[in-house]
Amino acid sequence: MQAKDEAEIADIVRSAKGPLSIVGGGTRRAAASGEHLCTSGLTGISVYEPGALTLVVRAGTPVAEIEGVLAAERQRLAFEVPDMRGLMGRAGASTIGGVVAVNASGPRRIQAGACRDSLLGVRFVDGRGEVIKNGGRVMKNVTGYDLVKLMAGSQGTLGVLTEVSFRVQAIPEAEATLVVPVADAAAGVAVLSRALGSPYDVTGAAYDGRALVRIEGMAGSVTYRAQALQALIGGEIVTVAASAALWRAVRDVQPLQGVTGAIWRISVKPTDGPVVLATLGAVPHLLDWGGGLLWVALPDDRAAALALRDTVNRLGGHATRLRGIAGVPDVHPEAAPVAALTQALRHQFDPKGLFNPGQLATA
Amino acid sequence: MEMPRPNPGVMSDKARIIAGLRAILPDDAVISDPLETRAYECDGLAAYRCTPLAVVLPRSTDEVAGVMRLCHAMGVPVVPRGSGTSLAGGAMPTADCVVLGVGRMTAVLETDYANRLVRVQSGRTNLSVTGAVEADGWFYAPDPSSQLACAIAGNIAMNSGGAHCLKYGVTTNNLLGVTVVLMDGRVITLGGGHLDAPGLDLLGIICGSEGQLGVVTEATLRILPKPEGARPILLGFAANEVAGACVADIIKAGILPVAIEFMDRPCIRVCEEYAKAGYPDCEALLIVEVEGAPGEIDEQLSRIKAIAARHDPVEMRESQSAEEAGRIWLGRKSAFSAIGRVADYMCLDGTIPVNELPFVLRRIAELSDEYGLRVANVxxxxxxxxxxxIMFDANTPGDLEKCEALGAEILKLCVAVGGCLTGEHGVGIEKRDLMGVQFAAADMEAQMRVKDVFDPKWLLNPAKVFPLAVTASRRAG
Structure with missing residues (x-):
């Protein structure tokens, strides 16, 4: 079913007899079971105030369209939306609602925050078919509970997003990346920690066999900081298109595109990234977020999955499987009292269990 | 201010409740003498007071869990309290409640520079978090103006902001993890050294829930390396509109100052009389602060000056020294005490889309005339x-009520132009009855359903955030 507006979504939800699988651009994974409820009819920018750095947009609007409109004012979404099509082997065009539903965030996560941190407001249709709004379009808002954060990353389990608002960011006039040769991932993350512990406002810190450190800003400032960082961590300074290409590759996880096996995305304390990697042997990998985000391709078998989860449980963090079928849940199981709260919240927002019943399943 | 009628069952059970608390806590951690509990009768919203049934000052997560289990079993409301600096009445007690203060839980539990985090007990004050790391060149970014006194627990409850959040974000953007005690005594941990949740973002909903979902006893906070330097510039303008346009132009130009502070004429005058900072006599004044190395600061300030010059400033004052920088900030930083010297005042904190600034300031001036109460804007x-x-005289009968009525009008105006009731202070009891201005019934219901999950008996800080009539059936159990 394709809805054309919020009222139609509310009608569909109210009259639904069975599970609904909410579909945005379908770029990340195959939709869950249930009748498809497609939001791609809800398009368009409702408010864009460049001088206030705010954007309000309907949930089905393609990300590419939004990025184009923002770029015309030399602005952008700060959280650097990853393009997962190459990694997931899928086509289509990402919608902004889908991006919010998975809290998709790229390399700038470490400095500018995740999608959730740029998100100022939401409208959504809950499982009772009621339209709920929360947050708004101002940067500081503590009025009532922050359901905005709860909706970001909820994977469509609490409601169907219909409109989202963001704080946006100016595109800086310059960027530079230091490319530092290192012996291994542990040495790479040590370099990243040193850069992130400096006052030079690093906006990207990744390891792809080399340590990559990005800075952005005004031209004079970028030149100054690139030299200061070079004195601190060494390496070669790359600018303009070459720098941008490096970060597109990190953002879209290019080193893992086309590899076979299960794809895992692991969030741990930055210095634990290399520790997890060391338990996995020689596997395709990429580290982002100063070492705290580890992408790996593993054999698609249950033993490998369970071993990884054990390691991550021991260290603290979570491991999500984006691709693979061996018998473990995709989402990292949480401690029992936390899982109970999650289930109870889902029941409150979706008492009939309509929305994406397979998502966030941990058993 | 209407508060719920104390539960007579709880009131008559006082002796047994206090005995129960004394059984699980050391003697010095339970206060029940009415003379001593009176110290906890109010928070920063001092116009409203109520002495609680008892006050407990636990020293550990285990002790907090013990108190919560007991109160849950006995049906006693709990009002969590950090340092009691809330301007919204977030820590205001009821006569039948146990105030649970975390002020004795101040330890730094872990400092980890490689991972850029500290883990602290939640009673630690905001400024002393920075104090624990600044010798090594780090700081904790959110900086509410009460930061010398306010506790991290309260910062998390209210999702506190501060002057520098334009660049660094508010509490929720700098909070990595928490240990939370739920009303039934269960202890959960959310987040930690890693980023983002595997499933629902419960950390995100705890932050800003005004102590209604759980009591945060420990927090993992993101720390940042200190910038190399900072320097303010003072800009004076002939009209609020012009200053507002200058702010929009600075933002549109892609410059991100750490702070842009605005003062209008009534505020400038009162501050100048008090602090003698040498501010120009003009309609509107901006203090813009930028950070970086000396060359980076010069680069940003030269662009800001070029933009300001297009708006015919009546004054453009750069600081050449720490003393001059201090003088630029002096008036702004003493604004609240300057106003407090000439009148009683009520401080609102509604947020508006910045492009609505000139209209909102004009309308506030009209409302100020209508109500016959002076309003200074900073x-x-x-x-x-x-x-x-809003300035008033607490000794003049009816003035407080008039002030509150004017405050409500101003907040309704903020919502009407696309903003919100509160940007950083929280709803508490102060703005509870205005929630219906911003939210439809279904919007509030969705929020209350979250509380139903965390605190089904509605015992934790129950008389706050939502209008009492809306929560009555839930509070009745």
Missing amino acids: FHAGDGNMHPL
Whole structure:
């Protein structure tokens, strides 16, 4: 079913007899079971105030369209939306609602925050078919509970997003990346920690066999900081298109595109990234977020999955499987009292269990 | 201010409740003498007071869990309290409640520079978090103006902001993890050294829930390396509109100052009389602060000056020394005490879209005339977080009520132009009855359903955030 507006979504939800699988651009994974409820009819920018750095947009609007409109004012979404099509082997065009539903965030996560941190407001249709709004379009808002954060990353389990608002960011006039040769991932993350512990406002810190450190800003400032960082961590300074290409590759996880096996995305304390990697042997990998985000391709078998989860449980963090079928849940199981709260919240927002019943399943 | 009628069952059970608390806590951690509990009768919203049934000052998560289990079993409401600096009445007690203060839980549990985090007990004050790491060149970014006194627990409850959040974000953007005690005594941990949740973002909903979902006893906080330097510039303008346009132009130009503070004429005058900072006599004044190395500061300030010059400033004052920088900030930083010297005042903190600034300031001036109460405006202009200070005389009968009525009108105005009731202070009891201005019944219901999950008996800080009539059936159990 394709809805054309919020009222139609509310009608569909109210009259639904069975599970609904909410579909945005379908770029990340195959939709869950249930009748498809497609939001791609809800398009368009409702408010864009460049001088206030705010954007309000309907949930089905393609990300590419939004990025184009923002770029015309030399602005952008700060959280650097990853393009997962190459990694997931899928086509289509990402919608902004889908991006919010998975809290998709790229390399700038470490400095500018995740999608959730740029998100100022939401409208959504809950499982009772009621339209709920929360947050708004101002940067500081503590009025009532922050359901905005709860909706970001909820994977469509609490409601169907219909409109989202963001704080946006100016595109800086310059960027530079230091490319530092290192012996291994542990040495790479040590370099990243040193850069992130400096006052030079690093906006990207990744390891792809080399340590990559990005800075952005005004031209004079970028030149100054690139030299200061070079004195601190060494390496070669790359600018303009070459720098941008490096970060597109990190953002879209290019080193893992086309590899076979299960794809895992692991969030741990930055210095634990290399520790997890060391338990996995020689596997395709990429580290982002100063070492705290580890992408790996593993054999698609249950033993490998369970071993990884054990390691991550021991260290603290979570491991999500984006691709693979061996018998473990995709989402990292949480401690029992936390899982109970999650289930109870889902029941409150979706008492009939309509929305994406397979998502966030941990058993 | 209407508060719920104390539960007579709880009131008559006082002796047994206090005995129960004494059984699980050391003697010095339970206060029940009415003379001593009176110290906890109010918070920063001092116009409203109520002495609680008892006060407990636990020293550990285990002790907090013990108190919560007991109160849950006995049906006693709990009001959590950090340092009691809330301007919204967030820590205001009821006669039948146990105030649970975390002020004795102040330890730094872990400092980890490689991972850029500290883990602290939640009673630690905001400024002393920075104090624990600044010798090594680090700081904790959120900086509410009460930061010398306010506790991290309260910062998390209210999702506190501050002057520098234009660049660094508010508490929720700098909070990595928490240990939370739920009303039934269960202890959960959310987040930690890693980023983002595997499933629902429960950390995100705890932050800003005004102590209604759980009691945070420990927090993992993101720390940042200190910038190399900072320097302010003072800009004076002939009209609020012009200053507002200058703010929009600075933001549009892609410059991100750490702070853009705005003062209007009534505020400038009162501050100048008090602090003698040498501010120009003009309609509107901006203080813009930028950070970086000396060359980076010069680069940013030269662009800001070029933009300001297009708006015919009546004054453009750069600081050449720490003393001059201090003088630029002097008036702004003494604004609240300057106003407090000439009148009683109520401080609002509604937020508006920044492009609505000129209209809202004009309308506030009209409302000020209508009500016959002076209003001074000082606020964080970069993010639209207003701070209208309504001046009144608490000794004049009816003045407080008139002030509250004017405050309500101003907050309704903020919502009407696309903003919100509160940008950083929280709803508490102060703005509880205005929630219906911003939210439809279904919007509030969705929020209350979250509380139903965390605190099904509605015992934790139950009389706050939502209008009492809306929560009555839930509070009745």
